Amino acid sequence: MRSLNFNLFKKSTLILAAASTLLFSACSKDDDDEMMGSQTITQVVMNNNDFSLLETALVQAGLTGVLEGNGPFTVFAPNNAAFAAAGLDTEAKIKAVPVETLKKILLYHVVGQRVPASAIANASNSPVKTAADMDIFVTKNSSGVFVNGAAVTQADVMASNGVIHVINTVLMPATGNIVAVAQANPNFSFLVAAVLRASQGSTNVAQVLSGTGPLTVFAPTNQAFMNAGFASVAAIQAADPAVLTSILTYHVIGARVFSSDLVEGSKPATVNGATVGITLAGGAKVNGNKNSTASVISPANMVTTNGVIHVIDQVLMP
Template sequence: MRNLSLSLFKKSAMMITLVATVLFSSCKKDKDEVVQDKNIVDIVVSNNNFSLLKAALTQAGLTDALAAKGSFTVFAPNNEAFAAAGFDTEAKIKAVPVATLKKILQYHVLGQQVTSSAIASANNTAAKTLADLDVFITKNSSGVFVNGAKVIEADIMASNGVIHVINTVLMPPSGNIVEVAQANPNFSFLVAAVLRASQGSTNVAQVLTGEGPLTVFAPTNQAFISAGFANEAAIRAADPATLTSILTYHVLASRVFSSDLTEGAKPATVNGAAVTISLNGGAKVKGNKNTTAATISAANMVTTNGVIHVIDQVLLP
């Protein structure tokens, strides 16, 4: 009798285990199917941290396109990213011209699915977006970055592609380095310096409008004032050769996003001399004759021929 009871107990235990396994597998399958049944727009709409992205997609008329069958990769800025870019309310998003907003959003979308595991370990691999402009993807020991913006959550799978959450709104380039500087009133001293330097033996403006890619550490107007140039007239009166030496010391002959900067690096500039990079307490760059390092106050301004980082000092070779 005891053996019979033991046998029945073992059979009952096996049956319970089998039923539990089936139920668990069924639940897991159902869960996976629900995830896969959601398209990119469904996921954005259902995630409260994408409410500003949802508003932007709706305003730009892109919801149907990203809900359609296909294979997309979306680098999706979260609400924090939109707020940091100055779009912290739906009203501010709706104030942007639709064509401009559409181009910005399309600049976040690739026309094929690219999971994080499919991204090569390399710096600044170009990838064409739906805006017909390239973004530059980096994968290194610190993670995955696009135009220097960090992917903070990767591989949210959808039925029509994949979403990677990023911490920055990517702004498509609006011109080359000189054109972008000319459009920014905080760079008027820099533009005056480039034009004055170009009156000498080196056409600095031509260098900065060339094909590139280039990286420019761009001093603000206040940085020039602190360096002894009281106004633009003072810059126009300066020796072109001196300005050329200083300006070319702010230029790297490669595309370098903030994600490419490493502690203690000493990249050579177009001037020939090197600058020193430090990352402790925020990204900084120091010139040979500067007593302190310049802070990079705004990074990764993409242009058609490179990238601009805003700094608060003029670098001295």
């Protein structure tokens, strides 16, 4: 198993160096020597009580040997609170995840270079290939360093074979495009029905949301649709496709916008030409022009192959 894991990582790292060049500035050998700790990444994890759930996951996925290797690696490491927030707060729950799925999730947190925070360029959502052969999106600005919108809460935990940046979220790799992710989530069944009904009109909304993107969708839950007067899927299926198209395209921004990109008081333009309002006090919220109150964004930062989804509790009205 250790050999298989190493080969998987080695194959992925062939892509990593080229993909990361534009984002990360090079470190000299002297810099590397100064930054090296005395323990490997695996040892750092195993000796830190706040990484006990990460340790369980690495053992279960058979990746402890990989992260004891020469590297160098950069690991965006979720702490115990991050695992708990993802519903993986016990050893039993982690072990219930299929091993290959768990391995993919963990490798999605690993980059095949030693990258201290000082080497990360000031930029927004720069794509970086991971050992899972999928991109993460790294941002560095005046507020700190973020990956897929998740904050780095402690940077530069040095190891002999790389560096660890502690993050407050378990990063989940994309499982499909925006439409596919919505279809797989039972809490979006009203939204999916609305997209399909709208696509029967002059604009194929499903095709737009399945396109290359990147796109950001503020996705209302089923309850949000019911609160907006769509009592059932049948009611949505009976609605005017043009009306639904106007509403749905008002929930879409033509760019990849993680929660870390949201700015207090900003008014980003949506695909239908109107703007929404962003507020951050008391948690991120988005407001439609005809909504009396702002909609809470929670959870945020669901990554898809063509963008990102933020769940909201109201249907935005243009």
